[in-house]
Amino acid sequence: MMKLAVGPILYYWPRDTVFEFYEQIAASCADIVYLGETVCSRRHLLRLPDWLELAGMLSARGKQVVLSTQALLESESDLKALRRIAGNGDFAVEANDMGAVNLLAGRVPFVAGPFLNIYNQQTLALMASLGAQRWVMPVEMARTALLNLQQTRPAGLETEVFAYGRLPLAFSSRCFTARFHNLPKDDCRFLCVDDPDGKTMRTREGKPFLVINGIQTQSALVHNLIGDLPSLAEAGVEVLRISPQSAHTAAVIQLFRDVLEQRVTAELALQQTQRMAPAECCNGYWHGGAGMEQHFSAAEACAAVA
Amino acid sequence: MQPEYKLELVCPAGSLPALKAAVDNGADCVYMGFRDDTNARNFTGLNFDLTNARSGVEYAHARGAQVLLALNTYPHSQGWERWKRAIDNAADTGMDAIILADLGLMQYAMKTHPQLHLHLSVQGSASNYEAINFYHEHFGVRRAVLPRVLSFAQVEELAKGTKVELELFGFGGLCVMAEGRCAxxxxxxxxxxxxxxxxxxxxxxxxxxxxxxxxxxxxxxxxxxxxxxxxxxxxxxxxxxxxxxxxxxYAMEEPTSLNTLELLPELMRIKVRGLKIEGRQRSPAYVAQVTRVWRAAIDQCKRNPQSFAVSPAWSAELGKLAEGQQQTLGAYNRPWK
Incomplete structure (x- = not known):
């Protein structure tokens, strides 16, 4: 049975919202929870002691906790924060930059995060030899490419796939939220706190295209593989990542569980997630196409045949 | 004794004529790619087959310039053999270094061709010295090309944390996103x-x-x-x-080019080793013009860094070549962020 993981919160939510959110997650059927600020070092409503407090609470409620590290490390203070996480001593760490791998390799078992660009067997084997116990597939990788990679996967290494949520597509040193407000990044006034699911960027004909989340750019569409669970299982995927959105995350986790345990059909689950998602869904990457495409999933194909 | 410090001008070669234009106009190094998806300028009609690559290396070496191979995409398992062959061909044609981003390829290159120097591509997204030192310790990487995300102060700080040579983008197309982290x-x-x-x-x-x-x-x-x-x-x-x-x-960035000419004395002060010009997709005439301007600027700055000033003629010439006729210091200048 595939495990369900809650990815790190990619947005800047008020402190109380974050604590309430993890209270819901603690009560949910998620198996694994990734915690921490991975996008912007200026965000400060929660500090490491707060994340560790949440980690302790979730761990006591039976969740496996992993502390995630920042993807774009630019300064000495970013590295200091990284060192504190790497050396926390209690919880596993997700490395989202090679700088984190440098601190963890050979010392502490770690999760090789989705931004490490693991695209082939050789790189995957190397990561395992450095101490990776799990790796997260790059979001743009297709099912067929993963199948190839899984054939020679090192023993004991788990594979995780980003299965639900707005796709984290790019990082910049520029803050696009500050740019929208005509503010310099150094005086951003933390206005991204007003965008619990990011700020939608539309094309000039009004089509939702991307989402601004500080220095991160996401897809406007919600990547959703709930209709593709058979092919994920067939590819030997052990963990599915559900990326938090501001509403319905616990319900989405429950739906994934219900489909995995065959209490709900994939077709119905697709319809229900579509109602809960902040935008239309897509699954193009998994099917080898452009990420924004929505391909026929197994469930729909079955329905069509029937 | 420490070898004398030198800032190398690293110029793009999308074709043999462009390579010659770069070398003839004062490039210290040229970088090229093979004619396939093993490099990040995989465009029709661009890049080198093996015969042209050999001629290019010969031409450059005869004039004292180095040749670097850009092998900066990430192979999928199905394509592995093609990338591996490209590394073998780089060694075989006598290239001076290969510019890599993928860990698996670095390991292969290090084991199979220990004489080949390895440079970390900008696609490797190494924006901090812990990352750069990782590549150095595990694969002996000698030089790292920094992503266009750091302010100049951050570059200076980073340089203190590593022995690896640094190469920075100086002119040409401006990636707004951290390279290697953009889908x-x-x-x-x-x-x-x-x-x-x-x-x-x-x-x-x-x-x-x-x-x-x-x-x-x-x-x-x-x-x-x-x-x-x-x-x-x-x-x-x-x-x-x-x-x-x-x-x-322009929610992300205007159509604009990077131009760091005015930063030259600062780059030389902190001993940046490579100054990279973007543009393998550009014409030989473009490469010649840009190389000529930067050669003159570097030489002048080297002679007298204190009194270095950007000549209006250089600015005018580069301005004509810039995307959308706009130029920026990009992230090097903190307010850009």
């Missing part, structure tokens, strides 16, 4: 720099004159629309105009 292009077209060596690929581009103006689309997505009095630019997707909460503007 915007594959989100829209299925092809990205990491997996196919292209961004906003030409085959996905459509132009259409409409009642509202000239429209540029990428796989059907409207990237920009131009009024009759505006110059229509190539629809690189992060440089289009989009609408955010009622405001239509």
């Amino acid at each position: 915007l292009s594959s989100y829209v077209t299925g092809e990205s720099p990491n997996n196919c060596g292209v961004c906003s690929p030409p085959k996905a581009v459509r132009w259409q004159q409409t009642a509202q103006g000239m429209e540029s689309r990428l796989n059907g997505v409207l990237i920009d629309r131009y009024a009759d009095n505006e110059n229509a630019g190539y629809p690189t997707l992060c440089k289009g105009r989009f609408e955010v909460e009622g405001a239509t503007y």
Whole structure:
């Protein structure tokens, strides 16, 4: 049975919202929870002691906790924060930059995060030899490419796939939220706190295209593989990542569980997630196409045949 | 004794004529790619087959210039043999170094061709010294090309934490995103720099004159629309105009080029080893002009860094060549962020 993981919160939510959110997650059927600020070092409503407090609470409620590290490390203070996480001593760490791998390799078992660009067997084997116990597939990788990679996967290494949520597509040193407000990044006034699911960027004909989340750019569409669970299982995927959105995350986790345990059909689950998602869904990457495409999933194909 | 410090001018060669133009105009190094998806400028009609690569190496070496091979995409398992062969060919043709991003390839190169120098590509996204030192300790990487995300103060701070030589982008196209961490292009077209060596690929581009103006689309997505009095630019997707909460503007970046000419004395002060000019997709004439200006500037700065001033003639010449005729210091200048 595939495990369900809650990815790190990619947005800047008020402190109380974050604590309430993890209270819901603690009560949910998620198996694994990734915690921490991975996008912007200026965000400060929660500090490491707060994340560790949440980690302790979730761990006591039976969740496996992993502390995630920042993807774009630019300064000495970013590295200091990284060192504190790497050396926390209690919880596993997700490395989202090679700088984190440098601190963890050979010392502490770690999760090789989705931004490490693991695209082939050789790189995957190397990561395992450095101490990776799990790796997260790059979001743009297709099912067929993963199948190839899984054939020679090192023993004991788990594979995780980003299965639900707005796709984290790019990082910049520029803050696009500050740019929208005509503010310099150094005086951003933390206005991204007003965008619990990011700020939608539309094309000039009004089509939702991307989402601004500080220095991160996401897809406007919600990547959703709930209709593709058979092919994920067939590819030997052990963990599915559900990326938090501001509403319905616990319900989405429950739906994934219900489909995995065959209490709900994939077709119905697709319809229900579509109602809960902040935008239309897509699954193009998994099917080898452009990420924004929505391909026929197994469930729909079955329905069509029937 | 410490070898004398030298800032090397590293110029793009998308073809043999461009390579010759770079060498003839004063490049210390040229970088090239093979004619396939093993490099991040995988465009039709561009790059080198083995015969041309050999001629290029011969031409450059005869004139004291080095040749670097850009092998900066990430191979999938199915394509592994093609990338491996490219490394073997680089060694075989006598190239001076290969520019890599993928860990697996670095390991192969180090084991199979220990004499080949390894440079970390900008696609490796190493924006801090812990990352750079990782590549050095595990693969003996000698030089790292920094992503265009750091302010100059951050570059200076980073330099103190590593023995690895640093190479910085000095002029040409400006990636707004951390290189190697951007999947915007594959989100829209299925092809990205990491997996196919292209961004906003030409085959996905459509132009259409409409009642509202000239429209540029990428796989059907409207990237920009131009009024009759505006110059229509190539629809690189992060440089289009989009609408955010009622405001239509360049939400990510204007069509603009990076130009760090005025930073030269500072770059030399902190002993940056490579100054990279972007543009393997550009013409030999472009390469010649840009190389000439930068050669003159570096030489002048070396002679007298205290009194270095950007000559108006250089600025005028580079200004004509810049994308959208606009230039920026990018992230090196903190307010850009």
